[in-house]
Amino acid sequence: MIVVKVGGGDGIDRGAVCSDLAKLWGEGREVILIHGANAETNRVAEALGHPPRFVTSPNGMTSRFTDRRTLEIFEMVYCGLVNKGWVETLQYLGVNAVGLSGIDGRLFEGRRKATVRSVEKGKVKVLRGDYTGTVDRVNRHLLDLLLGGGYLPVLTPPGVSVDGEAVNVDGDRVAAAVAAAVGADVLLLLSNVAGLLARFPDESSLVRHLTLSELDQRLGWAQGRMKKKVLGAMEAVQAGVGRVVLGDARIDRPVSRALAGKGTVIECGRE
């Protein structure tokens, strides 16, 4: 069982990812795909006159401030345009894909965090009305039902709160939780960078291999969105996923190559 997360940044080759997945699926590998849609959401939000707003928390994490209108735009792009785009591409290649968000069947459920702390001009402000949440529980029953029926699940944020509200959740953390829940052998986190870079953005500084204990020390290397990927990788390995690869989704055969170790390979490291 492989869980593949593909980011939503520019430059990702959806056709190459899907062709590669179709080949693996045809060989009998069980696959779950999770995708993002960050860059496209920003463009649609701008076009609709509700531009994105990002906040930086006191611990240095950047996230999208998600008021109700932003959540609606987020759903349009993640669950509509982009999820159905992935499903269509896979169907076109003969893979019987089914696209779902975390609200559907309460696929990934957590707690809503209605307030968020934001550092602005050196001061910490509390912002209210945020629809952001955690991923605490994965509905493995529904995933098993689909996989058992011969369908490839294509999953996307948002998730759902315990109260049944849609909440923005981080796609990399979703991928880690899904990989842990289904007992995946491998989790691939593919995006528009080559992997974890010791000196971002210098791609010649790619870190090829890390153990969990090394990763903990080197979290500081991760810049921007890579921080959440590294956190997702740590969570997955701690939860028993054998191997996580931070790989490149801009290249040909991106899934097979990440499976073969191209990118940053993260393992538990008890040798």
Place this chain on the structure above:
Amino acid sequence: MIVVKVGGGDGIDRGAVCSDLAKLWGEGREVILIHGANAETNRVAEALGHPPRFVTSPNGMTSRFTDRRTLEIFEMVYCGLVNKGWVETLQYLGVNAVGLSGIDGRLFEGRRKATVRSVEKGKVKVLRGDYTGTVDRVNRHLLDLLLGGGYLPVLTPPGVSVDGEAVNVDGDRVAAAVAAAVGADVLLLLSNVAGLLARFPDESSLVRHLTLSELDQRLGWAQGRMKKKVLGAMEAVQAGVGRVVLGDARIDRPVSRALAGKGTVIECGRE
């Protein structure tokens, strides 16, 4: 088994529909929900600078001309905003809903009609690049899998072509095909009108009961979108669905009331 289709016009009370469905679901009735999103799609298309274009075919049917950009906007609103809105409202009420389009698992499949004939200023023009299709086959396997697992399917256009392309399909025809495929006892087609009106828009002229043979003669009564509802109703009854009700989704307890016969009741009429 009940199949409920709710239109996408203004004035529909989503909360009332979902409360009513939650009650029926809690009593053990099996339900499949299908929804539209017409009015909201027009608004988003306007806001994104790609306003809707409608064409009237030589036989008097009006439909949305769906170029690829329109199809993307259509997916954003139908599969994103509106489908996840229905699922969220049902989840909030404790119903484990799962939202899917016709592309997902090839749930409803047909033929793409890439050209459409349009009557403009009395002349018939042929328009190319249309992503519109028919509904020829329903994937009952996936619906049974979900219903058997305790999930309420919430379905939305688009459908999928045999070649795996997303295609705009009419929601009422989808509802008829789904009701026939699952052997539903009743199909409810709820919208923002009271039913079939003999003198549209005079609601006091509501037609309370029709048999299939009467319906055939009175297709001329149906105006605008009601034409497709009447066609959907005819297809469903011809395919063995016991009863179709054209009912009102603007009122309290809209599902129970339509089940009780409020609206236009259409039956085979072999007495």
